[in-house]
Amino acid sequence: MTTTRSLREKAGSEPITMLTAYDAPTASVVEAAGVDAVLVGDSMGNAVLGYDSTLPVTLEEVESRTAAVARATDEALVVADMPFLSFGVDDADSVENAGRLLKEADADAVKLESGPHTVELTRRLSDLGIPVMAHLGLTPQHVNKLGYARQGTDRDAAERILELARDHEAAGAFSLVLEHVPSNLAAQVTDALDTPTIGIGAGPDVDGQVLVITDVLGLSDRSPPFSEQFGDVRGEMERAVSGFREAVEGGEFPAEEHGHVEGDVDDIY
Numbered sequence: 330m331t332t333t334r335s336l337r338e339k340a341g342s343e344p345i346t347m348l349t350a351y352d353a354p355t356a357s358v359v360e361a362a363g364v365d366a367v368l369v370g371d372s373m374g375n376a377v378l379g380y381d382s383t384l385p386v387t388l389e390e391v392e393s394r395t396a397a398v399a400r401a402t403d404e405a406l407v408v409a410d411m412p413f414l415s416f417g418v419d420d421a422d423s424v425e426n427a428g429r430l431l432k433e434a435d436a437d438a439v440k441l442e443s444g445p446h447t448v449e450l451t452r453r454l455s456d457l458g459i460p461v462m463a464h465l466g467l468t469p470q471h472v473n474k475l476g477y478a479r480q481g482t483d484r485d486a487a488e489r490i491l492e493l494a495r496d497h498e499a500a501g502a503f504s505l506v507l508e509h510v511p512s513n514l515a516a517q518v519t520d521a522l523d524t525p526t527i528g529i530g531a532g533p534d535v536d537g538q539v540l541v542i543t544d545v546l547g548l549s550d551r552s553p554p555f556s557e558q559f560g561d562v563r564g565e566m567e568r569a570v571s572g573f574r575e576a577v578e579g580g581e582f583p584a585e586e587h588g589h590v591e592g593d594v595d596d597i598y
Contacts, residue, residue, distance in 0.1 A: 345537025
């Protein structure tokens with residue numbers, strides 16, 4: 330069983346794998362494949378809820394889907410994303426919201442899109458026994474400020490990311506996601522920390538990799554340039570749905586074996 334402690338122990342020794350999942354069937358497949366951690370990301374906004382960004386995702390949506398993922402997993406570490414404005418506005422509310430995801434949705438940890446404003450919150454949550462995964466680089470909840478551009482591309486920005494990574498490690502974060510940053514910056518952050526780094530668009534020199542499950546499965550209309558499609562599930566779904574429609578329209582489904590006849594109900598009309 331993967332725990333926050335065992336994940337930390339993998340840093341520098343064994344690659345860490347993490348994928349997003351937003352429902353029980355997908356989570357069970359991810360776990361069966363032996364993936365270390367399942368992230369119930371606010372990426373559900375774009376990936377499965379039909380939003381244009383992660384910003385509309387609510388705490389209730391994350392809580393419901395985290396509970397579904399947790400029910401379907403026994404071995405993988407379940408990490409729940411704290412959605413936009415569920416943290417950082419009021420300290421008491423932030424702690425309560427994070428606690429809900431552990432107490433009511435059975436998450437093992439929470440993830441915060443991080444910055445200077447989350448260092449003390451990370452410390453507070455960690456002190457209370459709520460494990461925190463930090464997230465630096467491209468932070469989609471700041472899309473209206475940052476867009477989706479690569480982060481840490483000049484010296485000042487890179488130094489800020491490194492400093493924030495160290496600050497969050499010191500505050501108790503058990504791991505750090507680095508998204509869409511230069512590979513050489515990610516490598517230096519990884520070398521500077523004992524905390525494991527998990528990259529997405531951050532090159533190979535990190536402790537682990539995470540991707541959005543709809544990209545991995547080939548369900549997305551389009552994927553970011555740093556992702557990879559490892560299957561064509563969208564194509565399989567289209568073939569199956571088309572097959573159903575054609576069978577119904579052609580009179581091939583349902584066949585005799587798909588139903589039964591009960592003699593006692595003959596001649597009631």
